[in-house]
């Protein structure tokens with residue numbers, strides 16, 4: 727028996743990278759997964775085969791009505807909603823004076839407003855049940871600023887505080903809310919940001935800021951999301967948990983390399 731047996735879970739961003747890895751891990755642990763994404767994935771059938779009863783729907787996290795309909799369909803089919811994982815997100819950045827206003831709005835709307843709309847859609851059910859776990863996907867860039875990251879970083883810092891606020895507001899009705907703050911994880915989003923020769927030097931510097939000196943894998947974020955959905959985390963709420971290979975532990979300048987720690 728899986729350790730998430732029967733837990734009904736909505737996962738946004740289910741079509742790729744971290745969200746897809748969460749769907750696979752949750753399904754393997756016995757959860758009932760309802761995945762949601764702008765676009766279909768050719769891997770959805772694989773998850774459905776491993777866990778019959780899994781549902782996937784296409785839609786936009788910026789569409790509040792569509793998210794309410796998804797929550798209503800989930801409730802109708804499965805009778806409850808135990809877990810929400812908000813992994814839908816987009817990259818974006820640049821220094822402020824170079825960011826067009828529409829680009830600023832796009833990143834905020836998907837990353838921050840989308841998270842708010844996903845939570846808003848499931849909260850009435852979780853309040854009624856007096857239980858639930860909401861797991862947002864923020865970023866290390868929501869914890870620390872980084873050059874060239876303004877709009878993305880602002881959206882992810884917003885997700886971190888929204889998460890903590892929801893933990894405060896809903897703790898007394900039995901709902902836990904936590905953020906996962908991944909380091910740089912090898913996904914299609916990461917590959918699009920790091921593409922091209924011009925980014926090679928930056929990519930290497932970023933890799934070395936991870937104290938494990940490597941990028942993460944989507945499955946490593948799914949592992950943290952598994953913990954936060956499981957009863958093992960029953961006393962964990964209001965946290966922004968960095969799953970980042972030590973990225974936010976402090977600065978690395980390489981002095982210990984001279985002492986043989988390579």
Ligand SMILES: NC(=O)c1ccc[n+]([C@@H]2O[C@H](COP(=O)([O-])OP(=O)(O)OC[C@H]3O[C@@H](n4cnc5c(N)ncnc54)[C@H](O)[C@@H]3O)[C@@H](O)[C@H]2O)c1
Pocket residue numbers: 738739740741742743744745762763764765785786787788812813814815816817836840863864865866907908909910911912913914915916
């Ligand atoms: N990959 C990293 O290095 C990294 C690091 C920190 C945080 N994150 C965050 O993790 C989350 C997942 O990122 P990923 O790396 O797996 O990216 P990804 O691009 O592989 O997957 C993101 C998914 O979100 C979906 N999506 C985008 N906009 C949407 C919308 N409006 N409505 C519905 N779905 C939408 C995309 O279609 C895609 O399938 C994002 O929030 C991202 O900001 C990623």
